[in-house]
Amino acid sequence: METKRLAGTDDCPEVILDKGTNEFKFLGKSLPEDVKEFYTPIHNWIDDYVTDPNEETVVEFNMEYFNSASSKQILDILEKFAVLAENGKKIIVKWHFMADDEDMEDAGESYADIVDVPFELISY
Secondary structure (H helix, E strand, O other): OOOEEEOOOOOOOEEEEEOOOOEEEEEEEEOOOOHHHHHHHHHHHHHHHHHOOOOEEEEEEEEEEEOHHHHHHHHHHHHHHHHHHHOOOEEEEEEEEOOOOHHHHHHHHHHHHHOOOOEEEEEO
16 A cells, blocks of 8 residues: 655645554644645545554644644544444554643544544643
């Protein structure tokens, strides 16, 4: 399966989706002008991945900021990865946030309540 790497910009997160190295990361800010255009290839990659996943998947989010349109996309991503748990695979989501960033901490807690996968909230 081909690795997907997107360099981060001022408006779009850095994304690393690499089955071979077991790296699944979303980093930075997400407020793309066309949220569907940005996230559709990511959703497609994850759809392919969940048909033949690794035994264990660790998905890491270290977001500085995301807008409401991106919030929905992140939820969709988490729900796609949740299929792994439903299929008996091990998955964990690591949600990193700055210790003084209550909004990002709250977002992680909200996602943890919605999506049925183990979540680690990690402040730094």
